[in-house]
Each structure stands twice: as structure tokens, then as C-alpha cells.
Amino acid sequence: MLVASALATGTVVVGLQGCSISSSTSTSAPGEDYRSSASVEQALIAAYDAVILAHPSLAGALRPIRDEHKAHLSACGVPGSTAPVVTATSTVRAAISALITAEISAARAHSRAALQAADSHWVRTLTFLAASEASHVPALRTVRELETK
Amino acid sequence: MSPWDPQLQRSAAAVIAGEQAAAFAYGVAGAHLASGQRAQALAGLDEHRLAATGWAAELRQAGGQSPAAASQYQLPSDVTNAQHATQLLQQVEAALVPLYADLSAASSGDVRSQAISQAMGCATRAVRWGGATQAFPN
Numbered sequence: 107m108l109v110a111s112a113l114a115t116g117t118v119v120v121g122l123q124g125c126s127i128s129s130s131t132s133t134s135a136p137g138e139d140y141r142s143s144a145s146v147e148q149a150l151i152a153a154y155d156a157v158i159l160a161h162p163s164l165a166g167a168l169r170p171i172r173d174e175h176k177a178h179l180s181a182c183g184v185p186g187s188t189a190p191v192v193t194a195t196s197t198v199r200a201a202i203s204a205l206i207t208a209e210i211s212a213a214r215a216h217s218r219a220a221l222q223a224a225d226s227h228w229v230r231t232l233t234f235l236a237a238s239e240a241s242h243v244p245a246l247r248t249v250r251e252l253e254t255k
Numbered sequence: 256m257s258p259w260d261p262q263l264q265r266s267a268a269a270v271i272a273g274e275q276a277a278a279f280a281y282g283v284a285g286a287h288l289a290s291g292q293r294a295q296a297l298a299g300l301d302e303h304r305l306a307a308t309g310w311a312a313e314l315r316q317a318g319g320q321s322p323a324a325a326s327q328y329q330l331p332s333d334v335t336n337a338q339h340a341t342q343l344l345q346q347v348e349a350a351l352v353p354l355y356a357d358l359s360a361a362s363s364g365d366v367r368s369q370a371i372s373q374a375m376g377c378a379t380r381a382v383r384w385g386g387a388t389q390a391f392p393n
Contacts, residue, residue: 170387170388171388173390174388174389174390175390177390177391178390181390181391213375217371217372217375220359220367220371221367221368221371226360226361227360229359229360229367230356230357230359230360233355233356233359233360233370233371233374234352234353234356234374234390234391234392236371236374236375237352237355237356237371237374237375237377237378237379237392238378238388238389238390238391238392240375240376240378240379241375241378241379241381241382241388241389241392242382242388243379244379244382244383245382245388
């Protein structure tokens with residue numbers, strides 16, 4: 107459970123970054139929102155890596171989703187800040203649930219960023235990121251169902 | 256409401272046409288699905304119809320011309336069983352995502368906000384119908 111809270115903390119940080127985008131658009135340096143989104147993706151990739159490491163049986167189901175976050179990160183065009191070291195929770199169920207929470211936070215952060223962004227190409231990218239991340243939720247629910255039957 | 260610029264009008268018209276096609280696909284697919292899935296398909300049919308009429312009303316108000324729905328659409332492949340039906344729904348839902356991403360990029364404020372939530376909803380439904388997740392759903 108300690109580990110679950112570590113991941114949850116990472117998620118809260120992601121959410122807060124989203125807030126800071128929306129409340130300080132006019133003052134934020136150019137490129138800051140790209141970096142913020144890249145950091146969200148980097149944190150998600152780290153979270154998936156940790157779960158796959160702790161639960162190798164999930165690799166087949168989770169790696170494709172992890173790779174989609176890699177593609178999202180490339181689309182941000184900048185590296186994110188280094189993701190916090192994450193350790194996955196001990197149970198499969200809790201680990202997948204934590205990923206679901208992280209995906210919901212990421213989708214929310216990206217849709218909020220899309221609303222605030224000025225560059226139309228970046229708005230389009232952020233809309234795709236939010237849509238893809240929202241769609242990861244039912245996919246993860248299916249994995250959780252199959253794995254904990 | 257102030258008139259929409261041509262780019263925004265074009266994106267909205269594309270979304271309307273996409274939603275009309277999606278509603279048609281849901282009608283076709285629903286006929287091949289059994290109870291639970293059929294109810295889900297009927298709900299989807301309503302949602303897409305509502306989205307098409309809603310966007311059409313907004314576009315007209317903003318000085319644009321809304322495309323008329325066709326009575327028939329060419330389906331990507333024949334739908335003769337439940338598996339074909341769910342595949343069709345995966346495709347039409349995913350195909351709406353780039354249309355909404357374009358609308359999102361061409362708009363601001365409320366319209367953009369709606370476009371983003373619709374993009375998320377379509378991508379989510381595509382996966383619920385059994386589609387694979389995608390980094391850039393289309």
C-alpha cells in the first residue's frame with residue numbers, strides 16, 4: 107500500500123501541473139506546456155514500467171499501452187522532467203487500478219491543457235492525447251477483470 | 256453568436272457528416288447484436304444522432320451550412336453477424352476522433368471543450384466495442 111501511495115502522489119503532481127497550466131497561461135514561458143505534457147507522459151511510462159517489472163505476466167497486455175505513451179511523448183517534441191522512481195504495488199489488482207487513476211489524471215490534464223493552448227497544431231495533439239488516454243481506461247479495466255478472475 | 260471562420264465551419268461540417276454516418280452504422284450494427292449489446296448500440300445511435308443535430312444547429316447559428324444526412328452509406332465491409340457489427344462500431348468511433356481533433360484545433364472556448372470531450376468519448380467507445388487502443392485514434 108505504501109507503494110500505491112507513491113504512485114498516487116505522482117498522480118497528484120500530474121494533476122497539479124495541469125492546474126498550473128490553466129491558471130498561468132499568460133505568464134508561462136513558451137514551451138512550458140509542452141514540457142509539462144511530456145512530463146505527464148514520462149511519469150506514465152515509468153508507472154507502466156514499474157508494474158511490468160513487478161508483474162511480468164501483465165507485460166503482454168500493458169506494453170502496447172506503454173508504447174502509446176512513448177508515441178505521445180515523442181509528439182510533445184521535448185523531453186519531460188525526470189519521472190519519479192515508482193515501485194508498483196504488490197497486487198495485480200491494485201497495480202492496474204493505480205494505472206487507471208493515472209490515465210484519468212493524464213486525460214484530464216491534457217484536455218485542460220488543450221483548452222488553454224494557443225497553437226492549433228498543439229491543441230490537436232493534446233486532444234488526441236486526452237482521447238487516447240481516456241480510451242486506456244476501459245482497456246485497463248478489461249485487463250484487471252481478466253487477471254483477477 | 257458570431258460567425259465562425261471558414262476553417263471552423265469546415266471542421267464542424269466534417270464532424271456533422273461523420274456523426275450522421277456513425278448514427279447510420281449504429282442502426283445497421285444494432286440489428287445484428289443481441290440484447291445487452293443491442294441496448295448499448297441503441298444508446299450509441301441516440302448519442303450520435305444527438306451530436307449530429309446539435310452540431311448542425313450550432314453551425315447554422317454561426318452562419319454555416321450543415322450537410323444533409325445521406326439515406327444510405329457505403330459500409331467498409333458487409334455486416335452479417337455480431338462480430339462484423341462490433342468491428343464496424345470500433346471503426347466508426349475511432350474515425351470520429353481525428354474529426355473532433357480538427358474541430359478542437361479550429362475552435363476555442365465551449366466548442367473546443369465539447370470537441371475534446373467528444374473525442375475522448377468516441378475513443379473510449381471504440382475500445383469498449385473491442386477495438387485496440389491507439390496513440391492517435393483514427
